[in-house]
Amino acid sequence: MQLPIHKYGLIFRLVEETDAEFILSLRTDNIHARYLSPTENDLQKQIDWIRKYKKREEKQQEFYFLFADEDNQPVGVVRVYDIQNDTYTNGSWIVKPGCDEFISIKSDLFLADFAANQLENKRCVFDVRKDNKKALRFHRMFSRITGEDEINYYFTIDEADAKRKYEFLTSII
Template identity: 85%
Template sequence: MQFPFHKFGLIFRLVEEGDAEFILSLRTDKVHARYLSPTDNDLQKQIDWIREYKKREEKREEFYFLFANEDNEPVGVVRVYDIKDDTYTNGSWIVKPGCDEFISIKSDLFLSEFAATELKNKRCVFDVRKDNKKALRFHKMFARVTGEDELNYYFTIDEDGAKRKNEFLTSII
């Protein structure tokens, strides 16, 4: 897959150090980042984190994507990490306040395409915070709950579930 990648009216590319301020603004927004792991409001720490991430990206251990609208204005980010022989995790997904809900659908479809072409249809495992009711309703339609703890439900979605999800999502955008 070549970047930048244009699909669904969005532009997807790999995160760079220059994106640190945008990412930090998303991850420190108390409302929109409430379901993510906490992030220190420290620009240098964010830059340092991206530098370390780029080393993992080079080894194809992790991918962190920024997506922008057609005017090339950044609107969100999402990661693929914990890449193993047969699984990967997606997460750290967050969208700029004020964006329409279809952006989340479009970024999910992009991740599915990326996983299919670059990770060869590996099974996706991920977690959703128990109080993130909207995301839970969505994921329970296609993925299987494999466990839980005090904070999260843990899910897996196989190739068939991903196909059903992608067909459904493609039909509504």
């Protein structure tokens, strides 16, 4: 997959160190990042984290995508990580305040393309915080809950369900 990719009215590329300030602004927004793991408001630590991530990216162990609007203004990020023989996880999904909900759907479609082409349709496993009602409603339409703890529901989506999800989402955007 050759990046950047212009798809669904967005531009997708891999995160770089120069994105640290944007990512930090998203991840330290108390409202929009409330369902993500906490991030310390320290720009140098964010840069250091990205440097370590880039080493994992080189080994194709993880991919952290930034997506931008048609004016090339960053609007969000999402990560693919914990890539195993038959599974991967997506997460760290966050969109800039004020963006419409279709941005999330478009970035999800990009991830479906990425999984199909780069990860050979491995099964996706991920978690959603129990109090993230909007995300839970969305993921329950296509994914299966495999477990839970006090904080999260754990989901999986296989190749057939991912294809059904992709077809549905492309029909509404």
